[in-house]
Amino acid sequence: MDLPRAFTIRESGHRVHNPFTEENLATLGRALRLAPGTRILDLACGSGELLCTWARDHGVAGTGVDISTVFLAAAGARAAELGVADRVGFVHGDASGHVAPEPVDLAACVGATWIGGGVAGTVGLLERSVRPGGLLLIGEPYWRREPPDLKTVEACGATARDDFLALPELLGHFGELGWDVVEMVLADQQGWDRYVAAQWLSIRRWLDENPDDEHAGEMRAELTTGPVSYVRYQREYLGWGVFALMKR
Structure with missing residues (x-):
């Protein structure tokens, strides 16, 4: 049970495995007004940057779950580097079936709603x-x-236009699911560049x-066509954000 090797090759130089910069992540942590001791569950946590930096900056504690052995090794090393290994831990496992043994204050899935079959399923999974009165992060x-x-x-x-929503539709969808949107931090094109363009050097x-x-051969083909495709399509048409939700 692991991520495809191509994924870990292209993102081997990343601490954050989505279009968020480290500054975006710090902004989100401040915006949520996290109290020391806040308990977090981060599903599909990647290399653990959210948990590790928020433990350092805000005194939170929590657990990350991910399928990638490569990223989890990086997460453990990052926790040790920042001196927070006593407050955060990481579990190798399928996040799509993971429920915290005890309720947490904040449950997150930042960039991997496929674990719940989409937004609605992931919200339902995190709610468990x-x-x-706690927070969800999507x-x-x-x-x-x-x-x-x-x-x-x-x-x-x-695969189809309806796989993603426009921003007003997405926020409306959260409301239809019974959740208030109480904060958001959106990536910008610089964030996309740092996420995607940084992959090219790693490849x-x-x-x-x-x-x-x-x-x-697969990675060479990706590097040959990827940059032009990215600036023509993804950079221009696709946004990305993290949304904080509270149950109505």
């Missing part, structure tokens, strides 16, 4: 772990501009070091 793409055709949709990682360096690897 959060205490009454990180999700949305359409910045209406995609003109299926080619644009597919270049943005979707190129990996290719130079592993020219005969079985994944070399």
Whole structure:
């Protein structure tokens, strides 16, 4: 049970595995007014940057769950580096079936709503772990501009236009599910650049070091076509944000 190797190759240089910059993540932590001792569950936590930096900056504690052994190793190292290993821990497992043994103050899934089959299912999954009056965090793409055709949709990682919503539709959807949107921090194009463009250098360096690897052809094709596709489609049409929710 692990992520596809191509994913960990392209994001090997990342601490945050989505279009959020480290500054965005810090802004979100401050915006949520986290009290020391806040208990967090982070599903599909990646390399654990949210838990580790918020433990350092706000005194929170919590658990991250992820399927990637590579990212979890990085998360453990980051916790040790920041001196918070006594407050945060990481579990290798399928986040789609994970429920906290005791209710937490904040349950998060930042950029991986596929674990619940979409936004509604992920909200339902997180709700099983959060205490009454607690917070949910959902990180999700949305359409910045209406995609003109299926080619644009597919270049943005979707199979149909309805896979993502426009921002007003997304916020309305949270309300339809019975949740108030109480905060949000949105990525910008610089955040997208730092997430996607940073992958190109990781891929190129990996290719130079592993020219005969079985994944070399796949990664070379991605590096050849990816930059132009990104600036033509994803950078222009796709937004991304993290939304804080409280049950009505």
